[in-house]
Amino acid sequence: MAREKYIKMLLMACASLSFLAILLIFLFIFQESLPAITRIGIPNLFSAAWNPDKGQYGMLAFLIGTLLSTLGGLLIGAPLGIGTAVFLDQVAPSRMANVIRRGVELLAGIPSVVIGWFGLIILVPFIARITGSAGYGIAAASVVLAVMVLPTITALGAETLRSLPPELKEASVAMGATRWQTIRKVLLPAGKEGILVAVVLGMGRAIGETMAVQMVVGNSSQLTLNPFQPTGTLTSNLVTNMGEAVGNFRAALFAQALVLLILSMILIVSIRFITRKKEA
Amino acid sequence: MDARKADRIATAVFWAIGIIALGILAFIVIEIFARGLITAVKPSFFAGKPQALKEGGGVGPMVVSTIYLVVLTMLISFPISVGAAIYLAEFAREGRFTRFIRFCLDSLGTVPSIVFAIFGMTLFLFYLNWRTCLLAGAITMALLNLPVFLRSAEEALRQVPLTYREASMSLGADRWTTVKKIVLPTAMPGIITGTILPLGRIMGESAVVIFTVGVFVRAIPLSPFDPAAPLAGYIWYVQSEAVVPDYRTIVNGGAAILLILLFLINFGTRRLSAYYSKKKSLGG
Amino acid sequence: MDNDDNEHKLRVKNLNMYYGDFKALDDISLDFASRHITALIGPSGCGKSTLVRCLNRMNDLIDGSRVEGGITLDGENILGAGYDVISLRRRVGMVFQRPNPFPKSIYENVVYGPRLVGIKDKERLDSIVEDSLKKAALWDEVKKILNRSGQSLSGGQQQRLCIARVMAVQPEVILFDEPCSAIDPISTQKIEDLMAELKKNYTMVIVTHNMQQAARVSDYTAFMLVEEQGDPGKIVEFGDTNTMFTNPSDQRTENYITGRFG
Numbered sequence: 001m002a003r004e005k006y007i008k009m010l011l012m013a014c015a016s017l018s019f020l021a022i023l024l025i026f027l028f029i030f031q032e033s034l035p036a037i038t039r040i041g042i043p044n045l046f047s048a049a050w051n052p053d054k055g056q057y058g059m060l061a062f063l064i065g066t067l068l069s070t071l072g073g074l075l076i077g078a079p080l081g082i083g084t085a086v087f088l089d090q091v092a093p094s095r096m097a098n099v100i101r102r103g104v105e106l107l108a109g110i111p112s113v114v115i116g117w118f119g120l121i122i123l124v125p126f127i128a129r130i131t132g133s134a135g136y137g138i139a140a141a142s143v144v145l146a147v148m149v150l151p152t153i154t155a156l157g158a159e160t161l162r163s164l165p166p167e168l169k170e171a172s173v174a175m176g177a178t179r180w181q182t183i184r185k186v187l188l189p190a191g192k193e194g195i196l197v198a199v200v201l202g203m204g205r206a207i208g209e210t211m212a213v214q215m216v217v218g219n220s221s222q223l224t225l226n227p228f229q230p231t232g233t234l235t236s237n238l239v240t241n242m243g244e245a246v247g248n249f250r251a252a253l254f255a256q257a258l259v260l261l262i263l264s265m266i267l268i269v270s271i272r273f274i275t276r277k278k279e280a
Numbered sequence: 281m282d283a284r285k286a287d288r289i290a291t292a293v294f295w296a297i298g299i300i301a302l303g304i305l306a307f308i309v310i311e312i313f314a315r316g317l318i319t320a321v322k323p324s325f326f327a328g329k330p331q332a333l334k335e336g337g338g339v340g341p342m343v344v345s346t347i348y349l350v351v352l353t354m355l356i357s358f359p360i361s362v363g364a365a366i367y368l369a370e371f372a373r374e375g376r377f378t379r380f381i382r383f384c385l386d387s388l389g390t391v392p393s394i395v396f397a398i399f400g401m402t403l404f405l406f407y408l409n410w411r412t413c414l415l416a417g418a419i420t421m422a423l424l425n426l427p428v429f430l431r432s433a434e435e436a437l438r439q440v441p442l443t444y445r446e447a448s449m450s451l452g453a454d455r456w457t458t459v460k461k462i463v464l465p466t467a468m469p470g471i472i473t474g475t476i477l478p479l480g481r482i483m484g485e486s487a488v489v490i491f492t493v494g495v496f497v498r499a500i501p502l503s504p505f506d507p508a509a510p511l512a513g514y515i516w517y518v519q520s521e522a523v524v525p526d527y528r529t530i531v532n533g534g535a536a537i538l539l540i541l542l543f544l545i546n547f548g549t550r551r552l553s554a555y556y557s558k559k560k561s562l563g564g
Numbered sequence: 565m566d567n568d569d570n571e572h573k574l575r576v577k578n579l580n581m582y583y584g585d586f587k588a589l590d591d592i593s594l595d596f597a598s599r600h601i602t603a604l605i606g607p608s609g610c611g612k613s614t615l616v617r618c619l620n621r622m623n624d625l626i627d628g629s630r631v632e633g634g635i636t637l638d639g640e641n642i643l644g645a646g647y648d649v650i651s652l653r654r655r656v657g658m659v660f661q662r663p664n665p666f667p668k669s670i671y672e673n674v675v676y677g678p679r680l681v682g683i684k685d686k687e688r689l690d691s692i693v694e695d696s697l698k699k700a701a702l703w704d705e706v707k708k709i710l711n712r713s714g715q716s717l718s719g720g721q722q723q724r725l726c727i728a729r730v731m732a733v734q735p736e737v738i739l740f741d742e743p744c745s746a747i748d749p750i751s752t753q754k755i756e757d758l759m760a761e762l763k764k765n766y767t768m769v770i771v772t773h774n775m776q777q778a779a780r781v782s783d784y785t786a787f788m789l790v791e792e793q794g795d796p797g798k799i800v801e802f803g804d805t806n807t808m809f810t811n812p813s814d815q816r817t818e819n820y821i822t823g824r825f826g
Contacts, residue, residue: 003456004454004455004456007456008367008371008456010363011363011364011366011367011371012367012371012372014359014360014361014363014364014367015363015364015367015368015372015381016381017360017364017423017426018364018381018384018385018388018426018427018430019380019381019384021384021388021423021426022384022387022388022391024399024403025391025395025396025399028399028402028403029395029398029399029402032402079297080297080300080301083293083294083297083298084297084298084301086294087294087295087297087298087301088298090294091291091294091295091298092294092295092298096298099302100298100301100302103301103302103305104301104305105476105477105546106305106309106542106546107304107305107308108477108480109476109477109480109481109483109484109542109545109546110308110484110538110539110542111483111484111485111486111512111535111538112484112486113484113486113512113513113515113516113535114308114312114484114512114515114535114538114539115308116516117515117519117531117535118308118311118312120519121528122311147304147308150301150304154301177283178283178284178286178287179287179290179291180283180286180287180289180290180291181283181286181287183290184290201390204390204392207392208390208391208392208393208394208395209392210392210393210394210487211486211487211516215516215519215520235392235394238394238398239394239397239487239490242398242401242491243490243491254398257394257395257398260392260394260395261391261392261395264387264390264391264392264395265387265390267390268383268386268387268390271386272383272386373627374627441664443660443662443664444664444666444667445625446622446625446658446660446664447660447664447665447666447726447729448666448676449622449625449653450620450622450653450657450658450660450730451653451654451657451676451677451680451729451730451733452650452651452653452654452677452680452681452733453650453676453680454650457680461676462666465667466666466667
């Protein structure tokens with residue numbers, strides 16, 4: 001019928017919006033960062049020197065800051081998240097599991113500025129006191145990120161475990177395996193791909209997290225591997241400087257946004273790879 | 281180590297992890313309320329006029345901005361996300377096109393919010409020459425929310441038993457009528473529960489707000505084309521500029537208000553969802 | 565309309581049916597007598613449900629399904645491109661294996677079909693509800709609780725509600741796809757009585773794996789079979805129910821009916 005065809009097209013347009021959006025995002029960010037590639041040049045853009053006043057636009061310090069804080073966040077957040085997922089699905093009594101499920105949902109909804117604020121007024125002074133540093137840096141950013149990836153990893157991890165066929169667990173338990181043996185030898189290996197996807201998506205969240213990190217990382221442009229030294233990340237640098245930047249400076253920032261975009265696309269492709277391997 | 285002992289240790293470890301996870305949440309919630317609740321409930325704060333330089337300012341226009349932005353975004357986001365979900369769940373045949381759309385959705389889902397923010401700024405402020413305003417933020421936010429909202433809506437639609445669709449079609453309804461009269465009402469409680477995450481994200485999002493909506497206003501925004509200052513962005517702005525001497529009070533109070541709003545969203549959507557389930561089983 | 569079409573409401577001729585590359589039905593030819601009950605029997609997977617779903621084109625809903633051959637309703641080909649499937653489904657109603665009332669009130673379940681064709685008048689809808697529920701032998705049980713959810717009824721009542729829902733559309737043919745497989749014996753009895761009553765005005769087709777049921781309710785019976793796994797379903801024998809059950813002409817029918825396989 002004609003009406004149905006028309007409605008179907010309208011609904012299809014809604015779905016196609018996702019394509020339009022991702023296309024436009026790429027086009028705009030790419031176009032705006034083009035001057036950076038042509039006028040500043042790739043070597044300068046990826047150098048260690050960030051000094052926009054002198055025409056130095058190297059993002060290496062931020063790139064390393066992003067990677068280190070993401071790694072740190074996952075190092076704390078992933079075991080905690082996977083552990084909570086297992087606890088939720090296998091160990092906790094159902095009332096407790098419900099409380100945790102709701103709690104994790106709530107944690108996911110707490111605005112990142114609020115988490116960043118607590119990082120700033122509680123965590124940073126705490127780190128400063130025990131290390132004698134200023135307290136800002138990758139360590140503080142990692143802890144904040146761990147809190148932020150926790151809900152993602154827990155929710156997706158628990159979903160993976162829940163969707164495993166119950167026969168798996170029954171078979172293992174029937175053979176006299178303890179709960180821990182069942183978890184370690186049967187459930188976690190069976191849910192490996194799903195849990196990996198959960199961690200990768202958590203990683204995506206950590207790479208992209210902006211405000212909370214910006215508030216605790218120190219916002220310096222120095223390249224450092226010391227987790228207690230102030231530094232910056234791609235996102236924190238963007239939010240700090242994008243407001244005022246013009247000309248080459250702005251183009252350099254867009255180039256950093258492009259790098260962020262490419263990093264997140266790499267994650268998506270690797271998730272495809274993980275899940276396809278499972279199907280094959 | 282014998283298996284039983286290992287099992288006992290592992291159980292203890294998992295309990296500890298669960299309690300740590302809950303502890304983190306409890307710590308944050310308690311800290312927010314301990315530091316900010318008293319400020320938050322003062323009418324001179326939550327409904328008061330903001331101050332640019334002096335202390336004693338309120339966040340009235342910011343609270344209104346937040347609610348305005350949430351409503352405006354939902355008005356755009358709900359029909360688009362649910363529409364796209366209906367397409368994928370009810371109309372599309374699985375194939376190359378749907379796989380491509382899902383790939384786009386997954387990609388969109390991992391784009392960092394700061395990139396959305398910069399995209400929104402480029403599109404609305406540079407290309408369309410708008411000033412920062414609620415609508416620019418709402419459209420950007422609707423795109424940001426599309427993947428997560430769509431997924432929950434599609435999930436809710438797929439929960440509707442196939443036999444309902446068959447019964448409806450066998451009585452001579454076309455697909456759209458079936459969706460409108462049977463599938464959508466049945467899925468509605470699930471779709472509504474699925475708005476909790478997007479609603480929370482719109483309320484708490486600051487990167488997009490900073491670049492597309494604005495960080496400070498004196499008056500309550502009226503038109504969607506007015507600049508506004510949703511609370512999450514304002515909090516960030518206040519603490520990063522630290523111009524007003526009582527910025528700590530404002531951030532603590534603002535955080536408490538955001539948390540209260542989050543509780544209201546959770547409570548409200550669950551109530552609405554329950555109302556729909558009840559209405560459905562009573563007929564109508 | 566020739567005389568044969570008058571006697572036979574629905575006629576299937578040389579029908580082949582495919583799901584993608586899989587052939588599900590092979591060269592089916594079968595005529596359904598007007599105002600009689602025809603039963604389709606056979607072991608599970610023999611294609612009897614597939615066949616009955618061709619009659620109101622419910623298989624259209626399945627991606628990749630396709631048919632060859634002809635099905636006529638009152639002499640008119642229903643498989644033709646551009647044939648109005650919506651009105652076909654109003655003329656050929658269907659009762660499913662599991663009772664599937666909508667999550668709406670009893671009243672709303674019954675008026676769903678009439679509302680689709682734009683009937684809004686309250687009095688008219690009320691009378692349709694009463695009439696349809698009476699035809700489905702459910703009226704006395706539910707007349708005081710019409711606003712209760714259809715899903716609050718027992719399984720057997722739910723199935724009769726589904727029959728009432730079909731009645732409200734005023735179909736000419738009713739397809740029953742194993743209507744009693746999910747309900748208790750007493751309700752099954754009620755539905756069988758109901759079918760005998762409805763036979764005065766409607767042409768009916770019933771798919772069943774229960775041979776006693778086929779013997780009790782139907783006038784004609786078709787026995788279907790899949791020879792080897794992966795083969796399409798075929799009709800082995802078709803005829804008068806009494807003859808089929810007492811003196812089948814095909815050895816395979818005899819084997820099935822006497823419970824030697826399937």
